[in-house]
Amino acid sequence: MAVPASPPFVIETREDYLDAVAALRAGHGPVAVDAERASGFRYSQRAYLIQVFRRGSGTFMFDPPAVGDFSELQEAIGGEEWVLHAASQDLPCLRELDLEPRSLFDTELGARLAGLPRVGLGAVVEETLGLHLAKEHSAADWSTRPLPASWLTYAALDVELLVDVRDAIAARLEADGKAELAAEEFAAVLSRSAPEPKAEPWRRLSGLHTVRGQRALAVARELWLARDAYAREIDSAPGRLLPDASIIVAARSAATSKRELAALQGFHGRASRSQLDRWWAAIETGRTTADLPVLRSGEETIPPPRSWADRNPEADRRLKIAKPAVAAVGEARTIPLENLLTPDHLRRLAWNPPAEIDADSIAAALSELGARAWQIDATAQVIARAFVDAAQGPDEAAETPS
Incomplete structure (x- = not known):
């Protein structure tokens, strides 16, 4: 069992x-x-603890609200390589504090590329260092x-072992x-920029597909907006106040009063009763607004692949032949498919391929989608060959080995 080098304390x-x-x-x-956040408890994704370790220095844990300005820390370490595990999760809250590395080693991503079977920090520590890390x-x-x-203690160990893990993974990659x-x-x-905010984030409600009709969708939307505004106001995770399932239950119901709403089976949450007036006002707005949402969002530019066989049989054949061919490349290189090539890139190529199918045109299309040079080198020729096979027709393509 791993233990910290010295008793941890918060600065x-x-x-x-x-x-x-x-x-x-x-x-x-x-x-x-x-960085440690309070996801699932707070509305914001701010950091509530930052841990830093460096050989020859030791481990230091900072309380961001108490420290405030981190400009001196950035000046001291900003030019060094930073080692993070699953960096994309922590970089946004670090950047909120103007903490940003010049170079990065991501031990979670490195473990994936090295072919480790499990890439959680505890599993990677055990695989590379032979130590058990409680999580x-x-x-x-x-x-x-x-x-x-x-x-x-948990937080200190998250960084104290990370440089040793980095060295072990770097050796495997080399x-x-x-x-x-x-x-x-x-x-x-x-270098990845933050994703653009969704135009209609309420459409990510879990279970929204069960809500039928524009009026019911309007109710779901207004409840989501009311919940989001209140959650932001009191800095609470929205789902703790009113779960998605409760919004769906309310949107699908025919409740005619606050009392009926409160009595609905499945309408629960920490604020389901204390904020009943708020939720009922949202429902009434949804039931009376002239601003009705369209039944389907325009944000998704291609349909889900399960519908391709009927809607675009040619694209369906391309994807069904190309996907296992690309997967075989990943297996040969011991790189997971999602790291070898972003699945959405392959779907978009299959749905809307270049006019001329060859390795160069596929490579150009992949580059435009944002694939890296090594990904293009590994997959462009394979995808081009699969698309050519698919163009032969369903019978011939089915006989073509992938």
């Missing part, structure tokens, strides 16, 4: 913070960084103050000839 004063910055500046090698506090409410000692492609992937994570 809350400027004096302790500046001492920690000086120690980190004096250290050497990559800097391991992790029982990963879903804790990190906005809690004071933080329990057992949580701090031995497998994957170091360059891994560097390309790490750089892509670092």
Whole structure:
């Protein structure tokens, strides 16, 4: 069982913070960084704890609300390689504090590319270092103050072992000839811009497909908007106030009063009763508005593949032949399919291929979609061959080996 090198504590004063910055500046090698949020408890995705480790310095844990300005820390370590596990999860909340690395090593992504069967931090630590890392506090409410000692132990170990893990994975990638492609992937994570906000985020409600008719969809939308506004106001995770299932139940119901709404089976949540006036007002707005939502969102530019056989048989054949062919490339290289090529890229190519099918045109299309050079080199020829086979027709294509 892994244990921290020294008793962990949280830095809350400027004096302790500046001492920690000086120690980190004096250290050497990559800097391991992790952030703990309160997802599932708070509306925001802000960091409530930041852990930093560097060889020759030690481990330091910062309380972001108490520290406030992290400009000195950024100046001290910003030019170093940062080691994060599943970096895309932590980079947004770090950037909110103006903390940003110049270069990155993502141990979760590196583990995927190295072909490790499990890529959670605990599994990767065990695979690479032979140590057991307890992960029982990963879903804790990190906005809690004071933080329990057992949580701090967990948080310290998240970074204390990370540089050793990085070295072990880097050695595997180098031995497998994957170091360059891994560097390309790490750089892509670092340069990836935040996704554009959805025009209609309420359409992501779980179970929305069971809501029939524009009027009922309007009710679901207004309930989602009311919940989101209240959650933002009190900084609470929306689902804790009113679960998606409760919104769906209310949207599908014919309740004619607040009392009937409160009595609905399945209408529950921490604020289902205390904010009943709020929810009922949203329902009445949805039932009377002239702004009715369309039945299907225009955000999705291609339909789900399950409908392709009827809607676009040619695209269906292309995807069914290309997907296993690309998967075979991934198996040969011990790289998961989703890392070898973003599945959406292959779907979009199959739905709307270039006019001329050859490796060069497929490569150009993949590049336009955002695929990296190594991904294009690995898959363009295979996809082109699969699309040519698909064009022969369902009978001939079925006989063509993939």
